[in-house]
Amino acid sequence: MMINTPKIRLYIDDNIETEQIITLNEKQSHYLVKVMRLNISDLVLLFNGRDGEWVSEIKSFEKKSVVLKLVKCIRIQEEQTNLWLAFAPIKRGRIDLIAEKATELGVSRLIPVITAHTQTTKVNTARLRANANEAAEQCNRLTVPEIIEPISLKNFLSSWPLGRILLVADETGGGAPILDIIGRSGRKENTAYTLLVGPEGGFSSEELDELSKLPFVTKIDLGPRVLRAETAVVAAISVIQAVSGDWQNDKV
């Protein structure tokens, strides 16, 4: 059977196997019917972050949902990266950008970390998850990042995974240029890095002292200009991916 690859890609929670019937939620159904104006027999790509990418066919339109039948797996599941992002929550809009961009750039875990100067402690993780899932749909990723509930900086640091390196974006200039740090590993792929980016007010001097003492922490510098938090996230992750991440591989 020849299939033209459908353009529309949706993330679903359901398990996926051949001939299974999938009922989409109201929002995704609205998108297919009202925005994209699809019809019975049209094809849609589905992925759940675990079972690869599948072509599915629209079988029926219910009152507030679209029913599809899974046809064929066209991409096998890819592995998650080893790249995690920890970030102090910032205001709505900018925090949405962090979730979207980190997903586009292949981060596998998003960890909101509450620091001394963090302006907000309420984090809408459902909203972050929705932004991340939409970004995964759009950027052709087969996985979605895991979104962790907010955690204090102290608790974040207290149970550190063995072998993982914490790169702290230090606005005070206390770090070495990121390339000097990442480049050291000699382009080993998939080194387990976590990037930590602080809030608008930066880290407190006590926090920076505390971080300096930890054996798994390396402070990095992102150039002579003061970057907004979401810019620092994209900038640092891009350099990590380009030097020691999956930018050296072929297109998936």
Place this chain on the structure above:
Amino acid sequence: MMINTPKIRLYIDDNIETEQIITLNEKQSHYLVKVMRLNISDLVLLFNGRDGEWVSEIKSFEKKSVVLKLVKCIRIQEEQTNLWLAFAPIKRGRIDLIAEKATELGVSRLIPVITAHTQTTKVNTARLRANANEAAEQCNRLTVPEIIEPISLKNFLSSWPLGRILLVADETGGGAPILDIIGRSGRKENTAYTLLVGPEGGFSSEELDELSKLPFVTKIDLGPRVLRAETAVVAAISVIQAVSGDWQNDKV
């Protein structure tokens, strides 16, 4: 005279010299008076992209303007980078992000380029300039990027400056990993690069063919995921700055 460095930084068009009187425009005056609630004798940093950074003192409040007197130069003018960004205009919001992020990352010239699949040909360059100037204020930059009027891809390519390299972000996977390209120069600082990022629909195949034939063009690849235009901009510029740009220098 000891001066605590003021926190507020404003970009002005005026020439700057000692004891000169500066009258701010309505928007900046509103910001100082109504948002930041400054008073007579309070200090503000001013820069014009040519004459360094100056401490100024508020002398009077007029009806819709604030009058300041220049006191002292505290940073001498820095040079512009050699890094230019050419980009297909995208929708409002996202194009604002391009101007803001490119400025934060040190781009010295922004060139809107109209390609075959560009969705919009109207570009509000005044708005881009305002976004760039505000980003320069916020990121502690002493220069502001030059904003060029929109130009067709053909005209953009037809009068190419000698020695400048055009890096084209090729979504079709036709490029080499950006690090392989930028890394070749062996961290020479301030190589004259222009980054070109296409519209949402990518470049047409004719455009890609045409670009391939030009001796100053190198196609780059930004990893296995499909990046939005503004993400590609931040990602590529960050890698360029980290490897061959000013991220190797100390904080200004």
